[in-house]
Amino acid sequence: MIVRLLTCLLATASLAAAPPNIVLIVSDDQGWPDLGCMGLKPIQTPNLDRLAAAGVRATQFYVTWPACTPSRSSLLTGRYPQRNGLYDMVRNDLVNYGHRFTKEEYAVSPEMTLGLDPKERTLGNLLKAAGYACGVVGKWDMGQAKRYLPLQRGFDFFYGHGNNGIDYYTHERYGIPSLFRGNVRTEEDKGTYVTEVFRREALYFVNEHAGRKPFFLYLPFNAPHGASTLAEDNGGQKPGVQAPEAYKARFRDKVKDEKLAGYYGAVACMDEAIGAVMEAVAQAGQTENTIFLFLSDNGGSGNGGNAPLKGSKSTMWEGGLRVPFLLAWPGRVPAGRVTDEFLTSLEILPTLLAAAGTTAPKDLDLDGFDMLPVLRGDQPSPRTEMFWQRRSDRAARVGHWKWLDSAKGKGLYDLLSDPGETRDLSSEKPEVLEMMRGKFAAWRAAMDATEPRGPFRDY
Numbered sequence: 001m002i003v004r005l006l007t008c009l010l011a012t013a014s015l016a017a018a019p020p021n022i023v024l025i026v027s028d029d030q031g032w033p034d035l036g037c038m039g040l041k042p043i044q045t046p047n048l049d050r051l052a053a054a055g056v057r058a059t060q061f062y063v064t065w066p067a068c069t070p071s072r073s074s075l076l077t078g079r080y081p082q083r084n085g086l087y088d089m090v091r092n093d094l095v096n097y098g099h100r101f102t103k104e105e106y107a108v109s110p111e112m113t114l115g116l117d118p119k120e121r122t123l124g125n126l127l128k129a130a131g132y133a134c135g136v137v138g139k140w141d142m143g144q145a146k147r148y149l150p151l152q153r154g155f156d157f158f159y160g161h162g163n164n165g166i167d168y169y170t171h172e173r174y175g176i177p178s179l180f181r182g183n184v185r186t187e188e189d190k191g192t193y194v195t196e197v198f199r200r201e202a203l204y205f206v207n208e209h210a211g212r213k214p215f216f217l218y219l220p221f222n223a224p225h226g227a228s229t230l231a232e233d234n235g236g237q238k239p240g241v242q243a244p245e246a247y248k249a250r251f252r253d254k255v256k257d258e259k260l261a262g263y264y265g266a267v268a269c270m271d272e273a274i275g276a277v278m279e280a281v282a283q284a285g286q287t288e289n290t291i292f293l294f295l296s297d298n299g300g301s302g303n304g305g306n307a308p309l310k311g312s313k314s315t316m317w318e319g320g321l322r323v324p325f326l327l328a329w330p331g332r333v334p335a336g337r338v339t340d341e342f343l344t345s346l347e348i349l350p351t352l353l354a355a356a357g358t359t360a361p362k363d364l365d366l367d368g369f370d371m372l373p374v375l376r377g378d379q380p381s382p383r384t385e386m387f388w389q390r391r392s393d394r395a396a397r398v399g400h401w402k403w404l405d406s407a408k409g410k411g412l413y414d415l416l417s418d419p420g421e422t423r424d425l426s427s428e429k430p431e432v433l434e435m436m437r438g439k440f441a442a443w444r445a446a447m448d449a450t451e452p453r454g455p456f457r458d459y
């Protein structure tokens with residue numbers, strides 16, 4: 001009897017302590033104002049709005065780089081791009097000049113030879129060690145040579161593309177077939193709108209594990225990024241953001257041009273896929289034990305603009321670096337809360353490790369912290385500063401001060417009174433300008449002192 005009681009108590013305790021499932025959703029180039037619940041645009045995101053209502057929405061949340069690859073490297077490693085080595089795009093720039101890569105030429109191009117240093121430990125490595133089933137569905141963007149692909153980086157499942165953009169229907173990147181199932185390239189879904197493909201694979205992964213084993217689904221959509229399609233393959237014009245006609249049709253009478261209807265349509269289709277994943281988790285009885293996170297990998301690329309923020313993707317203005325962020329975990333973070341605390345994507349990895357009841361290896365230098373107490377409202381954000389560098393473009397935020405020095409703009413701004421970065425206070429506040437430059441220099445020195453390696457240096 002006592003043994004049975006003890007067994008029962010132990011079973012209850014282990015159930016109570018069951019690590020939460022994690023669904024980390026990333027969208028591609030979705031601007032800071034581009035959620036329905038922001039009320040700023042005719043965009044429709046009812047499922048993301050539902051996540052916002054069930055959890056916390058952060059309004060001052062930043063990524064580490066104003067474009068895809070380095071931002072995503074920080075998400076997966078919890079480290080600044082300048083620390084993990086992936087501090088520029090993995091991209092064949094020759095496509096910008098209309099160059100068409102042959103299959104053979106592509107195989108030895110930067111998109112195949114560069115990637116996230118295999119010595120870096122990813123969220124997949126760390127959560128797998130904690131007993132999680134780990135899957136990636138969507139845009140990996142961490143390199144495509146076998147050593148860089150998810151199955152070699154801690155993940156058990158991968159369906160998606162390794163490079164940073166594709167055509168939504170052919171799944172080609174400027175003519176090169178780009179989807180992988182596991183480690184093998186596949187054209188099995190050629191012709192199907194890729195968000196629908198990712199939806200199907202995400203549901204497969206969730207249904208395979210929900211209720212049986214804690215799972216981590218990394219679900220980085222390529223939507224709503226512009227298609228990586230050569231103009232000559234599309235009637236002489238680049239297609240922009242592709243979306244199925246039924247989704248575009250919803251927006252035609254609401255927006256000024258077809259391009260914007262495509263962008264909103266792609267977001268609406270992605271939002272429905274997210275809703276389907278939420279529903280699968282609910283059907284498995286796992287809603288209470290699942291953390292959903294959502295963010296964009298960088299600021300909006302110009303579709304409808306990022307007002308009231310200035311600038312867009314690839315710039316050091318707030319519109320390039322500040323992104324929408326949501327986190328829902330029923331019973332663990334308050335429902336419907338909005339926080340203006342200063343937070344970044346560097347916080348995601350430590351937060352998820354803490355939620356999973358595990359810790360990072362002692363020798364791993366992380367650049368963020370567990371942000372759950374901040375999202376709950378139990379404490380102010382410990383983050384007081386953040387730094388960015390993209391080639392010669394530099395920026396820093398310290399407290400409410402923002403400084404940038406870049407090809408597309410410079411100056412010193414007070415984000416508290418001027419979130420739109422309209423009044424340059426450089427000459428009025430020389431002492432603050434000096435302090436910002438000094439902080440940036442100290443950060444740069446710290447990054448230079450980190451392990452001297454990276455795909456653009458050496459392994």
Ligand SMILES: [Ca+2]
Pocket residue numbers: 028029067068225297298
């Ligand atoms: Ca992006």
